[in-house]
Amino acid sequence: MTRRAELEARLARVEQEIADACAAAGRARDEITLIAVTKTYPAADVALLAGLGVTDVGENRHPEARDKLEELDGLLSAGVARPRMHFVGGLQTNKAGAVARYADVVHSVDRPKLARSLARGAEAAERVLDCLVQVDFGGDDAGRAGVLPEGVDELADLVADAPALRLRGVMTVAPLGEDPEPHFAHLAEIADGLRARHASADMISAGMSGDFAAAVRHGATHLRIGRSILGERPPLQ
Template sequence: MTDRSATRDEQLRRQLGVVEDEIAAACAAAGRSREDLTLVAITKTYPASDVASLAALGITDVGENRHPEARDKREELETILPEGVTMPRLHFVGGLQTNKAGQVARYADVVQSVDRVKLARSLSRGAESAEREIELLVQVDFGGDDAGRAGAEPADVPGLADAIADLPGLRLRGVMTVAPLGADPAPSFEHLARIADRLRQDHPAADIVSAGMSGDFAAAIAHGATHLRIGRSILGERRSLQ
């Protein structure tokens, strides 16, 4: 058991190092500083032990997309996180049903996938009930063939952002997108950057641009992303949920 754990720790260290080298190269190509970017390690479907190992390697932010898996993992982390290692911030990055939002608001630090006012209101009630404040990003949908993907239409972003900013227990922090599958991600990331620029005119604290995953984060860096959501390249091929 110990040997297997040590082997997994080394695997995570090696793969994280490769990703960091690739991020550094993309930043150099874009004329940006690595310090301008936050790496959110997407740990959905992976055990809490992997999250603890990544936290020990310096990962400060992790992403989950299912409730109650995310809640249960956070609770387990409280018992296994090595002494002296800071609990990573938890970003909820998946599509979220309104009836689960209040529960997610009790443990998530950031919800990146807000695409409608009704969902924001449910998160606000949950945050108030738990006497805490959470950060929200507006997820923007740029279309494509991904039927059923969450996200607000670009034209709806300003109104949704204003509604979030007015709700108690919430802090509007920016925007997020997932580039359409099978398409060049650059146009979507460029469009997101323009939306983010306009949003900051009315909401200066909304300075997060979450874009880029394992297959397209270099393009996201080139177009101004501040947060990268990377899972497979760090943790390996994701296990089936079936």
């Protein structure tokens, strides 16, 4: 089986599972954006996915994401648009300015210093960068990215007030080993409150290969799915 055929088959299975989850939740499939998380996979895979109709991809490391985008331009078939690039991983402040120059959306804004660095980078590139506030439901789990729920409003206001940033909503990664349902339900409540204050904050990024059906039940608009589409990840170099 060719790599294209493999990706096509995996993508079809995931699309059917998303459709089933939407039907069970009483939602329309077009309410959901699938982000194929292509981190550690080659630009050739991204080009194949784009040719199969994938419009959004996710990356989590700089400069891998930047280099892959640059390579991608020479791999896309005629008439195939470059997918939107979502930066979905934890981001060091000293790399934020570079990421702000090429990412279409950053899902992992979790502290004021990072927001200000992204704003400076986007302003220098003369562009407006879509941003999501990453929410941490892990509590005392040191090292986990995200702002605690009680800090979301303050950070969101800072993002919304930056001329070079556009507040688009919230993101979370459900804590490992825990039932994701209560966390996704809590995220939906936070998102509702945020949207009431900032009309542009209409994105809820939640759900990955193992838990996206639960995320759909709780209003997720963007699913970040990697392994189910691309297979087991190659080891990091």
